[in-house]
Structures are given as structure tokens and as C-alpha cells.
Amino acid sequence: MLSASVLLSAFLAGIIAVLVTLAIERWGGLTGGILGTMPSTIVPAAAGIYLAGEQEVLVQSLAIIPLGMLINGLFLAVWVLLPSRLDTAKSPLFITTFTSLLVWFVFGIIMLFGVDFALGAGGTAFEIGILGLVLLIALAVGMNWRVHPTPKGKQPVAGRVLFIRGSAAASAIGAAVWLSAQGQPLIAGLAAVFPAIFLTSMVALWHAQGPTVPQGAAGPMTMGGTSVAIYALVAMYSLPAWGVVFGSTLAWSIAVFGWSLPAYFVLKRRITTD
Numbered sequence: 001m002l003s004a005s006v007l008l009s010a011f012l013a014g015i016i017a018v019l020v021t022l023a024i025e026r027w028g029g030l031t032g033g034i035l036g037t038m039p040s041t042i043v044p045a046a047a048g049i050y051l052a053g054e055q056e057v058l059v060q061s062l063a064i065i066p067l068g069m070l071i072n073g074l075f076l077a078v079w080v081l082l083p084s085r086l087d088t089a090k091s092p093l094f095i096t097t098f099t100s101l102l103v104w105f106v107f108g109i110i111m112l113f114g115v116d117f118a119l120g121a122g123g124t125a126f127e128i129g130i131l132g133l134v135l136l137i138a139l140a141v142g143m144n145w146r147v148h149p150t151p152k153g154k155q156p157v158a159g160r161v162l163f164i165r166g167s168a169a170a171s172a173i174g175a176a177v178w179l180s181a182q183g184q185p186l187i188a189g190l191a192a193v194f195p196a197i198f199l200t201s202m203v204a205l206w207h208a209q210g211p212t213v214p215q216g217a218a219g220p221m222t223m224g225g226t227s228v229a230i231y232a233l234v235a236m237y238s239l240p241a242w243g244v245v246f247g248s249t250l251a252w253s254i255a256v257f258g259w260s261l262p263a264y265f266v267l268k269r270r271i272t273t274d
Helices: 002-035 042-052 055-063 065-081 092-120 125-145 159-181 185-192 196-209 212-273
Strands: none
Touching (some): 042 212, 092 196, 159 196
């Protein structure tokens, strides 16, 4: 049962990861960035964690998803702020990639210790999740306050890059489901939001289109990724209450129709107005 959950979750995550890159390439940073970051890999991840463990494990794993997406937002912020300061650097893509991953790992470790301390001090998983969501929304608004160009790609992303991207996302989600079954819910939650999709999207788009396309997509991706945090907060209750199929559908609908689509239309209106 565990092996089936890991493999199915990993396979679906890999497929979804490839589709997001293609969405940004074809529709541009705004449409691809927001709509491409609707709850996707989190759906099989949460379902796999639910099927592999107890309700307490599910709740703790999903509670840190909003904080994990906050760290992903900081990861993407590096791709917005750093490249323009590397005009004379010999390897700007490598420096940006290394710096963004360093930021993610440092804040990820801080988050794990912080959440563990908060739970030990009497904080609830839902309270931790709400705190992460509020901070994530603040970051997303800040990154999109100034309107950035969100051009479409002009060159197709290479097939081998798409394969690597899908494999990275599949590995991260598969690891998250497996870790949850080993009694490591906090690490599983962090693994579930490892920025495999964001990282491979940024690198693939930079290679194919130059730095402008990934820079334009980073802000909308952070805004769109907030829906993943909302999905997690709803799913921690909907999955145990209504099962995998209906519980996942309910959480996805609330996240998409309550956040993703409104955020898309608001940003689209701002870009059109400015």
C-alpha cells in the first residue's frame, strides 16, 4: 500500500511539473505563473500522506505547507532581485540558482526548528498554518506591488530539461509521502514543498528565453502558490472527513476559486491598467 502511494504520488507530480513549465512558456508569466501554480503536486502528496499515515501525521505535515510556500516565495524573490545585480558576473544563472537554494535551505532549517518549538510550547498545527498563510500573502502582495513585464517564451524548452524537471518533482513528492510513513511529518511537509517545480522552471526558462521570462513569472508564481497553502489548510480537515476523492476536490475548489482565479484577474487588471 505504501509503495503504491509513493509511486502514484510521484508519477502524478512529475507529469504536473512538466505541464507548469509549458504553461509559462506558452501563456507568459502572469497566466502561466498563477494558473500553473494552482494546487497540483500537493494534491497527490496530501493524498499519499493521508493514505500512508495517521490523521495527526497528516495534520502536522500539511500545517507547515504555508510556511514552506513562504520559503518558496523567498526562493523566487532571489530570482527577481539578484540577476539585475549580476550584469558583469561570468555565471549569473549558477550564482542565482545557488543563492536561491541556499536561501531555501537556511530558512527551511529555521522553519523546522521553529515549528517544532511552537508545537512543544502548546501551539496548534492550524495556528502555525494560519501564521504561514498570513506571512505568505504579505510576501506575495509585496512581490507583485510593482508591475513587472511577464513576456511569453519565444524558444521551446528542451525535452531533456522537461524530463529532469518532472523527475525532480516526482522525487520530492515521493520522498514526502515516504517520510510521512516513517513518522517524520515535519520533514515530510518540507519535502512536499521543495521548490523542484520553481527551480526547474526558472532554470529551464532562463536557458531557453533568458532571464526576463523567469523574472516576470516569479511574482505571479508566488501569488499563485498561495493557493497551495490554502489547499493544505482545508485538506487537513477535508481529507479525514470526506476521504481522498471528495476531500481533495473540495480543498482544490476552495483554493482555486477562492484564490487562484481572483488573484489572476486582479493582477491582469493591474498590468492592463499600468
